[in-house]
Amino acid sequence: MYPSAFGYYRAASVQEAVALLGEHPDAKLLAGGHSLIPAMKLRLATPSALVDLGSVAELRGIRQQGETIVIGAMTPHREIEYSTELAKTCPILPEAAAVIGDPLVRNRGTIGGSLAHADPAADFPACVLALGGTLTIQGTAGGRTVEAADFFQDMFATALQPGEVLTEIQVPARQPGVGMAYEKFAHPASRYAIVGVAAVVRMNRSVCEEARVAMTGATSKPTRLTKLEAALAGKPLDEATLKATCVNVVSPDGLLGDHTASATFRAHLTDVFAKRALQRAAERSTSR
Amino acid sequence: MADTVAITLTVNGVERQADVEPRTLLVHFLREALGLTGTHVGCDTSQCGACAVSVGGVVVKSCTLLAVQADRAEVTTIEGLARDGQLDPVQQAFWDVHALQCGFCTPGMVMATHELLAHSPQPTDAEIRHGLEGNYCRCTGYHNIVRAVRLAAEKLAERESTAAAG
Numbered sequence A: 001m002y003p004s005a006f007g008y009y010r011a012a013s014v015q016e017a018v019a020l021l022g023e024h025p026d027a028k029l030l031a032g033g034h035s036l037i038p039a040m041k042l043r044l045a046t047p048s049a050l051v052d053l054g055s056v057a058e059l060r061g062i063r064q065q066g067e068t069i070v071i072g073a074m075t076p077h078r079e080i081e082y083s084t085e086l087a088k089t090c091p092i093l094p095e096a097a098a099v100i101g102d103p104l105v106r107n108r109g110t111i112g113g114s115l116a117h118a119d120p121a122a123d124f125p126a127c128v129l130a131l132g133g134t135l136t137i138q139g140t141a142g143g144r145t146v147e148a149a150d151f152f153q154d155m156f157a158t159a160l161q162p163g164e165v166l167t168e169i170q171v172p173a174r175q176p177g178v179g180m181a182y183e184k185f186a187h188p189a190s191r192y193a194i195v196g197v198a199a200v201v202r203m204n205r206s207v208c209e210e211a212r213v214a215m216t217g218a219t220s221k222p223t224r225l226t227k228l229e230a231a232l233a234g235k236p237l238d239e240a241t242l243k244a245t246c247v248n249v250v251s252p253d254g255l256l257g258d259h260t261a262s263a264t265f266r267a268h269l270t271d272v273f274a275k276r277a278l279q280r281a282a283e284r285s286t287s288r
Numbered sequence B: 001m002a003d004t005v006a007i008t009l010t011v012n013g014v015e016r017q018a019d020v021e022p023r024t025l026l027v028h029f030l031r032e033a034l035g036l037t038g039t040h041v042g043c044d045t046s047q048c049g050a051c052a053v054s055v056g057g058v059v060v061k062s063c064t065l066l067a068v069q070a071d072r073a074e075v076t077t078i079e080g081l082a083r084d085g086q087l088d089p090v091q092q093a094f095w096d097v098h099a100l101q102c103g104f105c106t107p108g109m110v111m112a113t114h115e116l117l118a119h120s121p122q123p124t125d126a127e128i129r130h131g132l133e134g135n136y137c138r139c140t141g142y143h144n145i146v147r148a149v150r151l152a153a154e155k156l157a158e159r160e161s162t163a164a165a166g
């Protein structure tokens, strides 16, 4: 299988990518290509041109600015998986990266591509939402910053406007007392999330001051489990609390369901995986 | 036909120049333009890993990469592993423990094993299975493939220690 014909432009900088998108309104950005190229081979996507971000060095890499971790949009999943800095400053991202697809997919796929694509079964969107991350976007009108909560709008739909490039993802560096974990029930063939839960908890001694829990896989966009979060505040995150709170966390009404996993089953999985993620997040909150 | 793009890449140590249509997949370029048919097309949907090759030092699925994306990169295919008629340690390990039946998945398995051992030189069986999740075998049941990877890890470690001693 091969895609229908298209023009190919390689950008050397973000500025050039924005300019190329301006010149070719039907063009799509090409990052790792691991969502876009399969779609083009199936002719589900038929862009007239691609603007390749593969040579834009400024978009790749992980750095810390004060209390904020900044990740370039073109940073591949594998670099996140093996980042020794992120293992300390934001361990949920390497943990989620390590369960995306398979190693060969992780060598090409990028965090920016994953967030921009907004596949409802993708792993990073729930993590970035639970972390309270922000996304930096460049367009002809200049740059803007969008909260993760406003970025994800629907299945495959984000705040990105035509002609815009997602450049950076910012997440807070882990503070003492904060623990985080990602747990997913992977589709047995594709490895995408049937249900995935990202939990970020802030503990004071053994009491939960704040819990941020987000799910993916069963909702059209990554979704905060606000009812559960509220039930956890002020409680110890012990077995008794988790057993009592991780019950009917979401209603099956309106959840995605298919021949692999019905909406009812996914609602059940959400309880199980929320509990696991919270348990591990709480355990890790004591590590320095 | 759309305009072609000039690319220059090094494949198994040999510099290659070509004009390709942007939609040419790397796997088709390797097989059809260069005649390197050791890289297979299995699923053609990014799942099976039969098309795995190394690009810029990392192993990827060449059915999900455009040839233009490999411009200026070093590419290694299964044909580039043997030296002076000697199989490389991973290939030899697959031979030694009979880690194949039809052999269709083998080139991709060998490439993915290189990737796996570069990251974890002494993997556990669980790490081997996790590391080969992107490669499907429809014949062997994976048992001997896992044995081959274990043996390859030993062979590579031996080669390292001999090199260090020599």
Ligand SMILES: Cc1cc2nc3c(=O)[nH]c(=O)nc-3n(C[C@H](O)[C@H](O)[C@H](O)COP(=O)(O)OP(=O)(O)OC[C@H]3O[C@@H](n4cnc5c(N)ncnc54)[C@H](O)[C@@H]3O)c2cc1C
Pocket (backbone or CB within 6 Å): A028, A029, A030, A031, A032, A033, A034, A035, A036, A037, A038, A053, A073, A074, A099, A100, A101, A102, A105, A108, A109, A110, A111, A112, A113, A114, A115, A116, A117, A119, A121, A122, A123, A124, A160, A164, A165, A166, A167, A190, A191, A192, A193, B046, B047
């Ligand atoms: C076999 C297989 C298994 C997979 N399993 C999983 C899994 O378990 N979990 C998971 O989360 N994902 C999975 N994926 C998807 C993978 O993570 C993709 O790589 C990712 O979703 C898209 O990233 P990319 O860099 O490949 O983007 P591309 O495919 O290049 O682009 C995707 C879309 O985003 C747009 N885009 C890309 N970068 C930008 C940018 N910087 N600014 C604006 N728009 C941009 C593109 O125009 C395109 O529309 C899997 C993929 C495959 C092939």
Ligand code: FES
Pocket (backbone or CB within 6 Å): B040, B041, B042, B043, B044, B045, B046, B047, B048, B049, B050, B051, B052, B061, B062, B063, B064
């Ligand atoms: S042919 Fe490329 S992954 Fe199957």
Ligand code: FES
Pocket (backbone or CB within 6 Å): B099, B100, B101, B102, B103, B104, B105, B106, B136, B137, B138, B139, B140
């Ligand atoms: S040996 Fe036949 S597919 Fe693996």
